[in-house]
Amino acid sequence: MNTPPVQPRMVEVSGPEALWLLEGSNLGRLVYTQRESTAVRPARHVWEYGRLVIRTPAPATAVAAAATYHVDEIRAVHGTGWTVTVTGPAEVITDPDEAAHHHRTLPGWTHGPHDTLLRLRPRTVTGYRLVRGEV
Template sequence: MSTRPAVLPMTEDSGAEAVWLLEGSPLGRLVYVQREQAAARPARHVGEFGRLIVRTPTPPAALPLSAAYPVDDVGAATDTGWTVTATGPADVITDPDEAVHYQRTLPGWEHGPHDTVVRIRLQSATGFRCGLRHRAGPPARGAGCRPATTRRRRSRRRDVRGCRSRDR
Protein backbone atom coordinates (compact mmCIF):
# COMPACT_ATOMS: atom_id res chain seq x y z
CA MET A 1 0.00 0.00 0.00
CA SER A 2 1.46 3.36 -0.96
CA THR A 3 0.46 6.76 0.25
CA ARG A 4 0.60 9.99 -1.66
CA PRO A 5 3.36 12.39 -0.66
CA ALA A 6 2.30 15.39 1.38
CA VAL A 7 4.21 17.91 -0.74
CA LEU A 8 4.33 17.96 -4.54
CA PRO A 9 6.51 20.57 -6.25
CA MET A 10 5.26 22.96 -8.91
CA THR A 11 7.62 24.93 -11.13
CA GLU A 12 6.56 27.86 -13.26
CA ASP A 13 7.12 27.71 -17.02
CA SER A 14 8.18 30.64 -19.14
CA GLY A 15 5.63 32.22 -21.46
CA ALA A 16 7.19 30.64 -24.57
CA GLU A 17 7.22 27.18 -23.02
CA ALA A 18 3.62 27.63 -21.83
CA VAL A 19 2.52 28.51 -25.38
CA TRP A 20 4.44 25.48 -26.70
CA LEU A 21 2.58 23.20 -24.26
CA LEU A 22 -0.72 24.88 -25.15
CA GLU A 23 -0.23 24.35 -28.88
CA GLY A 24 0.70 20.70 -28.34
CA SER A 25 -2.61 19.83 -26.71
CA PRO A 26 -5.86 19.69 -28.69
CA LEU A 27 -8.35 20.11 -25.83
CA GLY A 28 -9.00 22.88 -23.31
CA ARG A 29 -11.78 24.93 -21.72
CA LEU A 30 -13.07 28.38 -22.54
CA VAL A 31 -13.80 30.27 -19.30
CA TYR A 32 -15.97 33.38 -19.29
CA VAL A 33 -18.53 35.13 -17.10
CA GLN A 34 -22.20 34.47 -17.85
CA ARG A 35 -25.04 35.80 -15.69
CA GLU A 36 -22.53 36.89 -13.04
CA GLN A 37 -21.11 33.39 -12.70
CA ALA A 38 -18.03 31.77 -14.18
CA ALA A 39 -18.81 29.37 -17.01
CA ALA A 40 -16.38 26.82 -18.44
CA ARG A 41 -17.04 25.02 -21.70
CA PRO A 42 -14.98 22.26 -23.32
CA ALA A 43 -13.24 23.39 -26.46
CA ARG A 44 -10.85 22.34 -29.22
CA HIS A 45 -8.18 24.73 -30.40
CA VAL A 46 -5.38 25.36 -32.83
CA GLY A 47 -2.66 28.01 -32.70
CA GLU A 48 -2.16 30.24 -35.72
CA PHE A 49 0.04 33.34 -36.04
CA GLY A 50 0.15 34.08 -32.32
CA ARG A 51 -3.59 33.64 -31.97
CA LEU A 52 -5.62 30.81 -30.57
CA ILE A 53 -8.60 29.64 -32.63
CA VAL A 54 -11.14 27.93 -30.36
CA ARG A 55 -14.27 25.96 -31.25
CA THR A 56 -16.71 25.74 -28.35
CA PRO A 57 -20.42 25.07 -27.66
CA THR A 58 -21.04 28.58 -26.36
CA PRO A 59 -23.61 31.16 -27.45
CA PRO A 60 -21.79 33.94 -29.32
CA ALA A 61 -23.67 36.67 -27.43
CA ALA A 62 -22.40 35.31 -24.09
CA LEU A 63 -18.73 35.77 -24.92
CA PRO A 64 -17.08 38.78 -23.31
CA LEU A 65 -14.34 40.95 -24.79
CA SER A 66 -11.70 38.96 -22.90
CA ALA A 67 -11.47 35.25 -22.11
CA ALA A 68 -9.30 32.75 -20.30
CA TYR A 69 -8.38 29.41 -21.82
CA PRO A 70 -6.93 26.78 -19.45
CA VAL A 71 -5.37 23.59 -20.79
CA ASP A 72 -3.82 20.84 -18.70
CA ASP A 73 -2.48 17.33 -18.72
CA VAL A 74 -2.13 16.04 -15.16
CA GLY A 75 -2.20 12.35 -14.37
CA ALA A 76 -4.26 11.50 -11.30
CA ALA A 77 -2.32 8.30 -10.65
CA THR A 78 1.15 9.86 -10.90
CA ASP A 79 0.44 13.44 -9.78
CA THR A 80 2.64 14.68 -12.61
CA GLY A 81 1.92 16.84 -15.62
CA TRP A 82 1.40 20.48 -16.51
CA THR A 83 -1.21 23.21 -16.62
CA VAL A 84 -1.33 26.37 -18.76
CA THR A 85 -3.75 29.30 -18.78
CA ALA A 86 -3.84 31.70 -21.71
CA THR A 87 -5.71 35.00 -21.60
CA GLY A 88 -6.44 37.75 -24.06
CA PRO A 89 -9.05 39.65 -26.05
CA ALA A 90 -11.58 37.34 -27.70
CA ASP A 91 -13.75 37.91 -30.73
CA VAL A 92 -16.20 35.62 -32.48
CA ILE A 93 -15.25 34.71 -36.05
CA THR A 94 -18.18 36.04 -38.04
CA ASP A 95 -16.86 35.47 -41.57
CA PRO A 96 -18.87 32.41 -42.75
CA ASP A 97 -16.07 30.95 -44.89
CA GLU A 98 -13.49 31.25 -42.13
CA ALA A 99 -15.90 29.83 -39.53
CA VAL A 100 -16.75 26.84 -41.76
CA HIS A 101 -13.03 26.22 -42.36
CA TYR A 102 -12.34 25.96 -38.61
CA GLN A 103 -15.50 23.92 -37.99
CA ARG A 104 -14.15 21.39 -40.50
CA THR A 105 -10.64 21.53 -39.06
CA LEU A 106 -11.53 21.34 -35.37
CA PRO A 107 -13.81 18.56 -34.14
CA GLY A 108 -16.16 19.87 -31.53
CA TRP A 109 -19.42 19.66 -29.64
CA GLU A 110 -22.76 21.27 -30.19
CA HIS A 111 -25.06 22.39 -27.42
CA GLY A 112 -28.34 23.13 -29.06
CA PRO A 113 -27.75 25.74 -31.75
CA HIS A 114 -24.44 26.84 -30.20
CA ASP A 115 -21.30 26.06 -32.16
CA THR A 116 -19.00 29.07 -31.98
CA VAL A 117 -15.51 29.71 -33.32
CA VAL A 118 -13.55 32.28 -31.32
CA ARG A 119 -10.21 33.97 -31.94
CA ILE A 120 -8.17 34.80 -28.82
CA ARG A 121 -5.20 37.14 -29.25
CA LEU A 122 -2.78 35.87 -26.62
CA GLN A 123 -1.71 38.55 -24.17
CA SER A 124 -0.39 36.22 -21.51
CA ALA A 125 0.26 32.53 -21.05
CA THR A 126 1.28 31.18 -17.68
CA GLY A 127 2.13 27.58 -16.98
CA PHE A 128 3.17 25.25 -14.22
CA ARG A 129 4.69 21.78 -14.22
CA CYS A 130 3.58 19.44 -11.48
CA GLY A 131 6.46 17.22 -10.47
CA LEU A 132 7.36 14.12 -8.60
CA ARG A 133 7.70 13.69 -4.87
CA HIS A 134 9.57 16.50 -3.17
CA ARG A 135 11.53 16.09 0.02
CA ALA A 136 11.81 19.11 2.26
CA GLY A 137 15.42 18.29 3.13
CA PRO A 138 17.84 15.46 3.77
CA PRO A 139 16.50 12.36 5.54
CA ALA A 140 16.59 12.34 9.32
CA ARG A 141 19.77 11.01 10.89
CA GLY A 142 19.63 7.26 11.21
CA ALA A 143 16.72 6.96 8.80
CA GLY A 144 18.93 5.62 6.00
CA CYS A 145 17.65 4.35 2.69
CA ARG A 146 14.95 1.76 2.57
CA PRO A 147 14.09 -0.46 -0.39
CA ALA A 148 11.35 0.90 -2.62
CA THR A 149 9.35 -2.33 -2.26
CA THR A 150 9.14 -5.08 0.31
CA ARG A 151 9.83 -7.88 -2.19
CA ARG A 152 13.35 -9.22 -2.19
CA ARG A 153 15.37 -9.36 -5.36
CA ARG A 154 18.60 -11.17 -6.09
CA SER A 155 20.24 -8.31 -7.93
CA ARG A 156 21.24 -4.95 -6.57
CA ARG A 157 18.99 -2.15 -7.70
CA ARG A 158 18.22 1.44 -6.87
CA ASP A 159 15.05 2.61 -5.19
CA VAL A 160 13.18 5.79 -6.12
CA ARG A 161 15.59 7.97 -4.11
CA GLY A 162 18.71 6.57 -5.82
CA CYS A 163 19.82 4.47 -2.82
CA ARG A 164 21.08 0.98 -3.40
CA SER A 165 19.09 -1.80 -1.81
CA ARG A 166 20.60 -5.23 -1.18
CA ASP A 167 19.16 -8.58 -0.32
CA ARG A 168 20.04 -9.70 3.16
Protein backbone atom coordinates (compact mmCIF):
# COMPACT_ATOMS: atom_id res chain seq x y z
CA MET A 1 0.00 0.00 0.00
CA ASN A 2 1.39 3.37 -1.01
CA THR A 3 1.29 6.11 1.58
CA PRO A 4 1.18 9.73 0.46
CA PRO A 5 4.42 11.68 0.92
CA VAL A 6 4.77 13.83 3.99
CA GLN A 7 4.57 17.48 2.97
CA PRO A 8 6.20 20.33 4.85
CA ARG A 9 3.88 22.99 6.21
CA MET A 10 4.32 26.40 7.82
CA VAL A 11 3.27 27.04 11.40
CA GLU A 12 3.22 30.62 12.68
CA VAL A 13 5.23 31.29 15.85
CA SER A 14 4.79 34.02 18.45
CA GLY A 15 6.75 37.27 18.30
CA PRO A 16 9.00 36.32 21.25
CA GLU A 17 9.82 32.95 19.65
CA ALA A 18 10.54 34.66 16.31
CA LEU A 19 12.96 37.05 18.05
CA TRP A 20 14.58 34.10 19.84
CA LEU A 21 15.17 32.43 16.45
CA LEU A 22 16.56 35.69 15.06
CA GLU A 23 18.95 36.06 18.02
CA GLY A 24 20.32 32.56 17.38
CA SER A 25 21.38 33.50 13.86
CA ASN A 26 23.70 36.17 12.49
CA LEU A 27 23.14 36.08 8.73
CA GLY A 28 20.17 37.47 6.82
CA ARG A 29 19.06 39.79 4.04
CA LEU A 30 18.17 43.47 4.07
CA VAL A 31 15.28 44.36 1.75
CA TYR A 32 14.73 47.97 0.69
CA THR A 33 13.68 50.05 -2.30
CA GLN A 34 16.38 51.50 -4.52
CA ARG A 35 15.64 53.43 -7.71
CA GLU A 36 12.02 52.28 -7.68
CA SER A 37 12.83 48.58 -7.48
CA THR A 38 13.38 46.13 -4.66
CA ALA A 39 16.96 45.56 -3.58
CA VAL A 40 18.08 42.59 -1.48
CA ARG A 41 21.52 42.56 0.13
CA PRO A 42 23.23 39.96 2.30
CA ALA A 43 23.79 41.15 5.83
CA ARG A 44 25.09 40.23 9.27
CA HIS A 45 23.19 41.20 12.37
CA VAL A 46 23.17 41.25 16.14
CA TRP A 47 20.24 41.83 18.48
CA GLU A 48 21.11 44.49 21.08
CA TYR A 49 18.89 46.31 23.56
CA GLY A 50 15.66 45.61 21.66
CA ARG A 51 17.09 46.72 18.34
CA LEU A 52 18.59 44.93 15.39
CA VAL A 53 22.03 46.16 14.30
CA ILE A 54 22.70 45.26 10.67
CA ARG A 55 25.90 45.42 8.60
CA THR A 56 25.29 45.28 4.86
CA PRO A 57 26.90 46.27 1.53
CA ALA A 58 24.20 48.82 0.70
CA PRO A 59 24.63 52.53 0.11
CA ALA A 60 23.59 54.37 3.27
CA THR A 61 21.75 56.95 1.19
CA ALA A 62 19.60 54.25 -0.45
CA VAL A 63 18.17 52.82 2.75
CA ALA A 64 14.86 54.51 3.48
CA ALA A 65 13.48 55.45 6.87
CA ALA A 66 11.90 51.98 7.05
CA ALA A 67 13.40 48.65 6.07
CA THR A 68 12.71 44.93 6.16
CA TYR A 69 15.13 42.28 7.36
CA HIS A 70 14.68 38.59 6.64
CA VAL A 71 16.44 35.63 8.26
CA ASP A 72 15.85 31.94 7.71
CA GLU A 73 17.31 28.53 8.28
CA ILE A 74 15.83 25.95 5.93
CA ARG A 75 16.76 22.29 5.74
CA ALA A 76 15.24 21.41 2.37
CA VAL A 77 16.08 17.71 2.55
CA HIS A 78 14.11 17.33 5.76
CA GLY A 79 11.43 19.90 4.96
CA THR A 80 12.08 21.72 8.23
CA GLY A 81 13.44 25.04 9.42
CA TRP A 82 12.18 28.51 10.17
CA THR A 83 11.83 31.98 8.73
CA VAL A 84 11.59 35.40 10.44
CA THR A 85 10.85 38.82 8.96
CA VAL A 86 11.28 42.10 10.86
CA THR A 87 10.08 45.48 9.59
CA GLY A 88 10.44 48.90 11.11
CA PRO A 89 12.16 52.26 11.13
CA ALA A 90 15.85 52.14 10.24
CA GLU A 91 18.62 54.61 10.85
CA VAL A 92 22.24 54.65 9.75
CA ILE A 93 24.69 54.39 12.66
CA THR A 94 26.84 57.49 12.45
CA ASP A 95 28.45 57.59 15.90
CA PRO A 96 32.13 56.78 15.21
CA ASP A 97 32.66 54.79 18.43
CA GLU A 98 29.54 52.69 17.96
CA ALA A 99 30.37 52.14 14.27
CA ALA A 100 33.94 51.07 15.15
CA HIS A 101 32.59 48.58 17.68
CA HIS A 102 30.19 47.01 15.16
CA HIS A 103 32.81 46.95 12.40
CA ARG A 104 35.01 44.90 14.77
CA THR A 105 32.27 42.54 15.97
CA LEU A 106 30.13 42.05 12.84
CA PRO A 107 31.93 40.53 9.86
CA GLY A 108 30.62 42.00 6.64
CA TRP A 109 30.93 42.43 2.93
CA THR A 110 31.99 45.57 1.18
CA HIS A 111 30.72 46.62 -2.22
CA GLY A 112 32.69 49.50 -3.57
CA PRO A 113 32.41 52.29 -1.03
CA HIS A 114 29.41 50.69 0.66
CA ASP A 115 29.65 49.14 4.10
CA THR A 116 26.63 50.38 6.00
CA LEU A 117 25.64 49.88 9.62
CA LEU A 118 21.95 50.28 10.44
CA ARG A 119 19.82 50.15 13.53
CA LEU A 120 16.35 48.74 12.88
CA ARG A 121 13.61 49.15 15.50
CA PRO A 122 11.11 46.32 14.98
CA ARG A 123 7.51 47.38 14.47
CA THR A 124 6.37 44.05 13.06
CA VAL A 125 7.91 40.64 13.62
CA THR A 126 6.56 37.56 11.86
CA GLY A 127 7.94 34.07 12.10
CA TYR A 128 7.13 30.60 10.87
CA ARG A 129 8.47 27.16 11.56
CA LEU A 130 8.60 24.74 8.65
CA VAL A 131 7.53 21.35 9.92
CA ARG A 132 6.86 17.98 8.39
CA GLY A 133 3.17 17.18 8.40
CA GLU A 134 0.58 14.99 6.83
CA VAL A 135 -1.09 16.06 3.59
